Amino acid sequence: xxxxxxxxxxxxxxxxxxxxxxxxxxxxxxxxxxxxxxxxxxxxxxxxxxxxxxxxxxxxxxxxxxxxxxxxxxxxxxxxxxxxxxxxxxxxxxxxxxxxxxxxxxxxxxxxxxxxxxxxxxxxxxxxxxxxxxxxxxxxxxxxxxxxxxxxxxxxxxxxxxxxxxxxxxxxxxxxxxxxxxxxxxxxxxxxxxxxxxxxxxxxxxxxxxxxxxxxxxxxxxxxxxxxxxxxxxxxxxxxxxxxxxxxxxxxxxxxxxxxxxxxxxxxxxxxxxxxxxxxxxxxxxxxxxxxxxxxxxxxxxxxxxxxxxxxxxxxxxxxxxxxxxxxxxxxxxxxxxxxxxxxxxxxxxxxxxxxxxxxxxxxxxxxxxxxxxxxxxxxxxxxxxxxxxxxxxxxxxxxxxxxxxxxxxxxxxxxxxxxxxxxxxxxxxxxxxxxxxxxxxxxxxxxxxxxxxxxxxxxxxxxxxxxxxxxxxxxxxxxxxxxxxxxxxxxxxxxxxxxxxxxxxxxxxxxxxxxxxxxxxxxxxxxxxxxxxxxxxxxxxxx
Amino acid sequence: xxxxxxxxxxxxxxxxxxxxxxxxxxxxxxxxxxxxxxxxxxxxxxxxxxxxxxxxxxxxxxxxxxxxxxxxxxxxxxxxxxxxxxxxxxxxxxxxxxxxxxxxxxxxxxxxxxxxxxxxxxxxxxxxxxxxxxxxxxxxxxxxxxxxxxxxxxxxxxxxxxxxxxxxxxxxxxxxxxxxxxxxxxxxxxxxxxxxxxxxxxxxxxxxxxxxxxxxxxxxxxxxxxxxxxxxxxxxxxxxxxxxxxxxxxxxxxxxxxxxxxxxxxxxxxxxxxxxxxxxxxxxxxx
Numbered sequence: 126x127x128x129x130x131x132x133x134x135x136x137x138x139x140x141x142x143x144x145x146x147x148x149x150x151x152x153x154x155x156x157x158x159x160x161x162x163x164x165x166x167x168x169x170x171x172x173x174x175x176x177x178x179x180x181x182x183x184x185x186x187x188x189x190x191x192x193x194x195x196x197x198x199x200x201x202x203x204x205x206x207x208x209x210x211x212x213x214x215x216x217x218x219x220x221x222x223x224x225x226x227x228x229x230x231x232x233x234x235x236x237x238x239x240x241x242x243x244x245x246x247x248x249x250x251x252x253x254x255x256x257x258x259x260x261x262x263x264x265x266x267x268x269x270x271x272x273x274x275x276x277x278x279x280x281x282x283x284x285x286x287x288x289x290x291x292x293x294x295x296x297x298x299x300x301x302x303x304x305x306x307x308x309x310x311x312x313x314x315x316x317x318x319x320x321x322x323x324x325x326x327x328x329x330x331x332x333x334x335x336x337x338x339x340x341x342x343x344x345x346x347x348x349x350x351x352x353x354x355x356x357x358x359x360x361x362x363x364x365x366x367x368x369x370x371x372x373x374x375x376x377x378x379x380x381x382x383x384x385x386x387x388x389x390x391x392x393x394x395x396x397x398x399x400x401x402x403x404x405x406x407x408x409x410x411x412x413x414x415x416x417x418x419x420x421x422x423x424x425x426x427x428x429x430x431x432x433x434x435x436x437x438x439x440x441x442x443x444x445x446x447x448x449x450x451x452x453x454x455x456x457x458x459x460x461x462x463x464x465x466x467x468x469x470x471x472x473x474x475x476x477x478x479x480x481x482x483x484x485x486x487x488x489x490x491x492x493x494x495x496x497x498x499x500x501x502x503x504x505x506x507x508x509x510x511x512x513x514x515x516x517x518x519x520x521x522x523x524x525x526x527x528x529x530x531x532x533x534x535x536x537x538x539x540x541x542x543x544x545x546x547x548x549x550x551x552x553x554x555x556x557x558x559x560x561x562x563x564x565x566x567x568x569x570x571x572x573x574x575x576x577x578x579x580x581x582x583x584x585x586x587x588x589x590x591x592x593x594x595x596x597x598x599x600x601x602x603x604x605x606x607x608x609x610x611x612x613x614x615x616x617x618x619x620x621x622x623x624x625x626x627x628x629x630x631x632x633x634x635x636x637x638x639x640x641x642x643x644x645x646x647x648x649x650x651x652x653x654x655x656x657x658x659x660x661x662x663x664x665x666x667x668x669x
Numbered sequence: 670x671x672x673x674x675x676x677x678x679x680x681x682x683x684x685x686x687x688x689x690x691x692x693x694x695x696x697x698x699x700x701x702x703x704x705x706x707x708x709x710x711x712x713x714x715x716x717x718x719x720x721x722x723x724x725x726x727x728x729x730x731x732x733x734x735x736x737x738x739x740x741x742x743x744x745x746x747x748x749x750x751x752x753x754x755x756x757x758x759x760x761x762x763x764x765x766x767x768x769x770x771x772x773x774x775x776x777x778x779x780x781x782x783x784x785x786x787x788x789x790x791x792x793x794x795x796x797x798x799x800x801x802x803x804x805x806x807x808x809x810x811x812x813x814x815x816x817x818x819x820x821x822x823x824x825x826x827x828x829x830x831x832x833x834x835x836x837x838x839x840x841x842x843x844x845x846x847x848x849x850x851x852x853x854x855x856x857x858x859x860x861x862x863x864x865x866x867x868x869x870x871x872x873x874x875x876x877x878x879x880x881x882x883x884x885x886x887x888x889x890x891x892x893x894x895x896x897x898x899x900x901x902x903x904x905x906x907x908x909x910x911x912x913x914x915x916x917x918x919x920x921x922x923x924x925x926x927x928x929x930x931x932x933x934x935x936x937x938x939x940x941x942x943x944x945x946x947x948x949x950x951x952x953x954x955x956x
Contacts, residue, residue, distance in 0.1 A: 591708065
């Protein structure tokens with residue numbers, strides 16, 4: 126109990142109670158908790174949509190969804206929800222808010238009120254996005270919203286405009302959040318917490334915040350142009366007015382590709398913490414790991430057109446984007462090998478978060494190698510817009526990210542709630558979900574190779590077999606998902622209380638494990654002084 | 670058809686040879702069938718030089734990908750076994766090793782170069798038509814394709830999907846059209862592609878063909894079909910409500926048969942005879 130005095134003070138602190146505590150919250154932990162709950166809500170909606178899609182696709186012919194616009198709306202909303210309202214809020218808003226200040230020894234975020242507005246903007250955006258699917262015909266454009274299909278001629282009614290507004294509001298939330306993280310990490314590190322002593326999760330959130338800050342405004346600009354195309358007669362993306370539909374694709378993917386890394390880099394951070402903790406070793410090649418994330422972030426901005434190999438780009442342009450994209454495999458490889466090297470020589474405890482981290486490596490490697498294939502413009506002509514791409518990106522950024530979120534939740538829930546998850550049930554949940562997603566997504570590689578296009582409610586009969594297997598996988602995954610939510614409920618209701626500051630033992634060296642469990646309302650009110658290895662050197666805080 | 674009959678229909682698909690028997694069309698009984706087979710796990714058989722090269726490249730990539738996955742899996746399995754807390758109670762405190770880090774940066778670079786060289790060759794190989802002998806113009810609409818033969822008298826026809834109820838036995842569902850594209854084998858064909866409403870994508874997997882049909886733009890590809898047969902594809906860019914219902918059906922025939930078909934087609938689709946409609950004008954007309 127290094128911080129006994131500070132902790133006692135924290136527990137005595139007065140904080141608002143009831144709804145005011147949450148609605149008016151300026152506390153990084155409460156806001157982080159709200160982000161995680163928002164992510165749960167969106168995950169249930171987005172997950173239900175994907176199960177409905179898989180139900181339709183379990184057999185050839187039309188089973189349940191005879192309104193194909195509605196099918197396209199499901200595809201669109203599933204993508205938006207999972208990207209903007211499940212993965213980003215949980216990892217950046219949730220774990221980022223909770224643990225960046227704790228890990229760097231800061232009492233809170235730099236701009237607590239801005240933190241509040243970031244969250245509530247996102248909550249409003251979620252409502253707008255869900256509304257967009259029920260007003261008018263819904264946006265049947267895919268999450269890429271390519272014009273002319275997204276223009277007013279082809280998507281009349283207010284749905285797409287609602288969607289654009291939702292993304293604008295979510296984008297504003299992301300930008301404010303990113304500013305908050307950057308300022309906090311640059312200015313509020315405890316004495317001695319140099320940049321090169323920061324935990325890798327903090328590095329991950331820092332890189333992610335920069336990606337958000339630079340990418341989201343581009344999306345906002347493109348969305349505004351689309352909005353005026355739809356409503357005010359401009360023709361940015363309409364060829365009959367001198368515009369160009371391909372311009373949208375360039376702008377969208379200039380945002381969209383960094384967005385992929387916005388999703389996966391925080392996952393890298395979580396996985397690094399978890400693997401280090403349960404191998405009882407510091408992360409192997411710390412500097413390489415930190416700068417691998419930085420270089421993935423930088424290179425991520427100059428590879429966007431690999432999403433556009435079939436639009437008719439010049440061959441030289443495609444050659445460039447192929448080469449640039451392949452380069453990303455190098456820092457990614459550094460990360461994988463460093464995680465393996467961290468485990469090598471470690472003393473590995475197979476607690477549930479560690480299982481999830483190992484699952485993450487497996488999924489990420491499979492998604493990674495298919496990414497190397499897809500990076501080649503030459504072969505992309507066989508794969509573009511097929512289920513191969515669907516399988517690839519679900520492996521590499523969807524389910525890999527979900528496993529990082531599971532790992533983070535199991536790892537930190539004791540600190541966040543003061544209660545521990547049920548051990549055996551959580552391991553069963555891991556296995557059910559892990560088997561489920563592999564049965565779900567692996568056969569989709571075969572479907573894609575055989576030529577099945579994405580975003581179709583019905584398919585030629587030959588694709589039935591693997592689609593059926595894939596839908597069975599979706600069912601198993603659904604069971605795993607509900608088990609997770611049961612575990613969440615069980616943990617809060619009757620999970621074993623966590624009394625130790627650090628329930629994970631010698632491997633957990635970051636600063637969140639020196640404050641009590643559950644973390645009191647205020648922490649690090651007196652700043653710790655950090656020595657080498659990122660550990661506090663003094664029992665008491667230094668004099669001002 | 671009752672639900673029992675429907676089930677039976679589906680069971681048939683499970684058995685590849687029955688399904689093949691059902692699908693083999695009387696016209697192309699001995700010819701190539703360019704469509705996916707039940708439980709297919711790999712690319713469709715190649716029927717063009719581009720697809721041939723895609724196959725070769727894919728085989729190379731598979732070796733690399735499977736190799737990397739197995740390598741990582743082996744290490745992962747080994748460390749989980751050897752360095753579990755039970756077998757290795759005292760963790761090592763080594764935190765870096767410069768040589769190792771240089772190696773795992775350099776080796777992937779070498780692997781990437783090995784991949785990139787054939788990848789780039791393939792990319793430039795299928796970029797532009799060389800010495801093409803004829804041109805096919807393709808225009809995408811919501812939700813059908815229009816084909817135009819500028820070198821054979823500039824006739825033009827729409828290719829409308831056949832609804833499920835009107836299919837004849839042997840015609841695959843969601844892949845059959847009323848007027849298919851007929852092309853000669855062993856001929857370098859330039860394909861020019863555009864659209865007049867939203868973005869579509871003209872894709873025929875067995876021919877290695879996939880290119881966006883974008884309004885306001887004309888995209889160019891080339892194809893050379895090696896074997897006579899029927900090749901199927903589907904629109905490969907989300908284009909609205911009936912996106913999954915605008916198939917592409919290409920019939921490759923001998924040069925003589927093609928000449929005969931052209932004579933028939935010129936009569937049948939005579940509305941375009943004599944005019945010199947090109948894609949740009951078609952584009953203007955559609956506005």
